[in-house]
Amino acid sequence: MIEVKGINKSFGDNHVLHDIDCVFEPGSPNLVIGASGSGKTTLCKCIVGLFSPDSGTISYDGRIFNQMGRNEKKEIRKEIGFLFQGSALFDYLTVEENIKFPLQMFSDMTPLEMQKRAEFCLERVGLDGANKLMPSELSGGMKKRVGIARAISYRPKYLFCDEPNSGLDPQTAILIDKLIKDITVDFNITTIVITHDMNSVLEIGERLAFIHKGKLLWTGSNDEVLSADCFELTDFIYASTTMKQLRKQHQQ
Amino acid sequence: MKTLFHIGRYALFIKRVFERPERGKVYWRLFIDEAYKLGVNSLGIIIIISGFMGMVITIQTASQIEGGWIPPYTVGYTTRQSIILEFSPTMLALILAGKIGSNIASELGTMRVTEQIDALEIMGINSAGYLVFPKIIAFMFIMPFLVMLSMFVGIYFGYVICELSNIITPAQYIYGVQDDFRPFDIVYALTKSVVFAFIITTISAYHGYYASGSALEVGKASTRAVVFSSIVVLIFNYLITQMLLT
Numbered sequence A: 001m002i003e004v005k006g007i008n009k010s011f012g013d014n015h016v017l018h019d020i021d022c023v024f025e026p027g028s029p030n031l032v033i034g035a036s037g038s039g040k041t042t043l044c045k046c047i048v049g050l051f052s053p054d055s056g057t058i059s060y061d062g063r064i065f066n067q068m069g070r071n072e073k074k075e076i077r078k079e080i081g082f083l084f085q086g087s088a089l090f091d092y093l094t095v096e097e098n099i100k101f102p103l104q105m106f107s108d109m110t111p112l113e114m115q116k117r118a119e120f121c122l123e124r125v126g127l128d129g130a131n132k133l134m135p136s137e138l139s140g141g142m143k144k145r146v147g148i149a150r151a152i153s154y155r156p157k158y159l160f161c162d163e164p165n166s167g168l169d170p171q172t173a174i175l176i177d178k179l180i181k182d183i184t185v186d187f188n189i190t191t192i193v194i195t196h197d198m199n200s201v202l203e204i205g206e207r208l209a210f211i212h213k214g215k216l217l218w219t220g221s222n223d224e225v226l227s228a229d230c231f232e233l234t235d236f237i238y239a240s241t242t243m244k245q246l247r248k249q250h251q252q
Numbered sequence B: 001m002k003t004l005f006h007i008g009r010y011a012l013f014i015k016r017v018f019e020r021p022e023r024g025k026v027y028w029r030l031f032i033d034e035a036y037k038l039g040v041n042s043l044g045i046i047i048i049i050s051g052f053m054g055m056v057i058t059i060q061t062a063s064q065i066e067g068g069w070i071p072p073y074t075v076g077y078t079t080r081q082s083i084i085l086e087f088s089p090t091m092l093a094l095i096l097a098g099k100i101g102s103n104i105a106s107e108l109g110t111m112r113v114t115e116q117i118d119a120l121e122i123m124g125i126n127s128a129g130y131l132v133f134p135k136i137i138a139f140m141f142i143m144p145f146l147v148m149l150s151m152f153v154g155i156y157f158g159y160v161i162c163e164l165s166n167i168i169t170p171a172q173y174i175y176g177v178q179d180d181f182r183p184f185d186i187v188y189a190l191t192k193s194v195v196f197a198f199i200i201t202t203i204s205a206y207h208g209y210y211a212s213g214s215a216l217e218v219g220k221a222s223t224r225a226v227v228f229s230s231i232v233v234l235i236f237n238y239l240i241t242q243m244l245l246t
């Protein structure tokens, strides 16, 4: 469980996050939704400590992160898997070496075990056989998937995915959503997924948090989202699901 | 004010670079890779530059003393001293500041703007140590060898030009090269070169590591890396010379 209390963050005069309070529970993905520039990525980076928030506290299962020394933070970070919006693959390593990287740094696995683990992760993201490619040889969507494979290779307790299925075709997007959900359920980990994708919201969005201009305006589930009485949220949802709505109207 | 900020941040950066590594074995492999990369990739440029400089210094010295009362073997002596004391350690450092410095800064800068450094940090890895420590140690290790190679090539090509032209006889050149040789000069030169290697790698790494924003910034960072490491190399060249040779 990750608890966020009273987070504020500004870049110069740009006040990006306003008093965010939120709890992210394990066992089912937590989706953070909101328009572009609303502060979703900034929130996640504050939670993992890449940005230091101006005020507020963050705790990982009761361990208060922003009061820790660097070594204690390191221990928590080993439990974190993070998919960056731009994938952030190490471009001097092959796909396979990227996935093995956290294992080589921290685990006591033998080379054979690492190899197996890497192949397993690649298979889970639908990229078996891509082992020896370099990141520069991958498409945007493939990079994303390798990023996910790397994020899950060291069996994280906390998984952050920044737009895991932007730039993917609908079929692969569903595969990735399902993968994230399965991992979260199977290993009872705390997962935070940033997304714009209404499909994901409807499919795996049992827990949703809506951020608008740096404020957390609404939390709920995908059952409630269509009937939420939050003006900004309905605006956001209906803008994104125009096509769906049109079809519904058509069917009625 | 800005200078103070950079000096402070540079000091903290160096402290992080030298923190205890996560996993020694990984660092060992990185060290080997870097030493190979920095060493082998610089061989060509070092041989070309040192060869030409050796020839030019020989010709110039010879033309200075022509027809006078100074004995011709002085050409060999002067060429050797110029190359050992100044050309090989300092000029080479400046040239490598351009080549290796911009290389390191753009590599790290790219990793910064594509969030690869953040990715390392999130995994709980000391990114400064992981990325920079092996480079520093590798270059400090390999630099004396490069400098010695440069000395040898420079002096050898001085000899070649004596063979090819008739400025002085090769025998006079060799006599001059061997005349009044002080081993301490080599110690002085190699000490300088190790310090320069440290300066070039750390300053360039610093500029690359703290690049921010876009690819444009990476280019600027790599220019700054070359400019500042060259200036600091020259300052330390003066300081070390003052300390060791006076």
Ligand SMILES: Nc1ncnc2c1ncn2[C@@H]1O[C@H](COP(=O)(O)OP(=O)(O)OP(=O)(O)O)[C@@H](O)[C@H]1O
Pocket: A011, A014, A016, A034, A035, A036, A037, A038, A039, A040, A041, A042, A043, A085
């Ligand atoms: N490193 C930074 N320095 C300065 N400002 C930043 C930085 N990162 C983000 N911002 C600002 O913070 C605001 C929120 O950005 P953020 O990346 O969190 O948005 P987002 O919700 O993730 O958007 P998107 O869906 O497009 O990824 C933006 O106004 C942006 O300009």
Ligand SMILES: [Mg+2]
Pocket: A040, A041, A042, A085, A162
């Ligand atoms: Mg974002």
